[in-house]
Amino acid sequence: MSDAPSASAARSAVVAAAIDLFAEHGFDQTSVEQIAQAAGVSRSTFFRQFGGKEDVVFADHELLLDQLRSYLGKTHANPWVAVCEASVRVFTHFTKDAELARRRYLVVRDVPALRDREIVTVFRYERLFDEYLRQALPGLDPLDAVGFSALVTAVHNHVLRRLLRGPRKVPVSELRTALDGAMRRFGVHPDGSDAAPDDLAVAVFPRRMPIAEVARRLEAELG
Structure with a gap:
């Protein structure tokens, strides 16, 4: 039985990582690449899930x-x-x-x-x-x-x-x-x-x- 996080949990982790980066560095100063790296996902996965930085918020x-x-x-x-x-x-x-x-x-x-x-x-x-x-x-x-x-x-x-x-x-x-x-x-x-x-x-x-x-x-x- 797989213990990988559910899609919902993985999505929530990306949101949390993005909000933390926005709060620390500013919304405009934070890149999608930084969010993806902090959340442990690829850039393409991020865009597939959210579309853009505003969508994460x-x-x-x-x-x-x-x-x-x-x-x-x-x-x-x-x-x-x-x-x-x-x-x-x-x-x-x-x-x-x-x-x-x-x-x-x-x-x-x-x-x-x-x-x-x-x-x-x-x-x-x-x-x-x-x-x-x-x-x-x-x-x-x-x-x-x-x-x-x-x-x-x-x-x-x-x-x-x-x-x-x-x-x-x-x-x-x-x-x-x-x-x-x-x-x-x-x-x-x-x-x-x-x-x-x-x-x-x-x-x-x-x-x-x-x-x-x-x-x-x-x-x-x-x-």
Whole structure:
């Protein structure tokens, strides 16, 4: 049985080596050859895996976006909660190696081209959530879809920056609490207990709750 590292582990090793070199010598001053040598791979292997230096910095995001597409492609009882859980998955990924995430943050912060790409990457998460909500909730007002997607993305980034900017640990519970608040402000928090079959139910919904979410909840209860 082979004990060679998996493709994922080998890829992660290249990313870590690249980030360390960028942090020590600067992004522009670090060559692909130096990264390949530090990671113990050939130059051709590097380009086959990543394409370029910028791609190394954002390799985790490409992987995460693919994973979230798969996750959101499944059936979920509550689409609003599913979007929040997708956000939690991204946060959890970066807490697994917080020091590497912090070094990457410092590299991106100091390179204008990387900052621009980061903005585009954040928008890709927001667009993924937006498209999912529109598909999962037919009839949802597009403004509600994009508004909630932007809110979740902003809340996630705010909590993630606490992790990236300081040495202290930021537990995932902080993000979950913040996302609970976001769902409450948007009027879509899954509050309440299940009604018994013979209960008489009086439904009261916040005025701000999207009509599509009102319809979804009524269908779930009455169906």
